[in-house]
Amino acid sequence: MASYDLVCDKCGHAFEVFRQGFLKDEDRVCPECGSEDVRQKFSSFLRSLGGAGSGCAPSGGSPFG
Numbered sequence: 001m002a003s004y005d006l007v008c009d010k011c012g013h014a015f016e017v018f019r020q021g022f023l024k025d026e027d028r029v030c031p032e033c034g035s036e037d038v039r040q041k042f043s044s045f046l047r048s049l050g051g052a053g054s055g056c057a058p059s060g061g062s063p064f065g
């Protein structure tokens with residue numbers, strides 16, 4: 001059983017859906033206002049994978065300096 005964090009774009013209501021497998025269209029409906037403008041929030045574990053890029057760019061200079 002997985003849980004999905006969803007947020008309504010219309011009224012801003014955030015809610016959680018428990019579903020075995022992927023979300024269905026019927027899950028993407030706001031329980032507060034009934035809007036289908038519902039989007040899934042990013043899972044927290046994705047944030048930990050984010051890197052700040054590399055700082056290994058060569059900055060001028062000639063190898064035969």
Ligand SMILES: [Zn+2]
Binds near residue numbers: 008010011013033
């Ligand atoms: Zn709503």
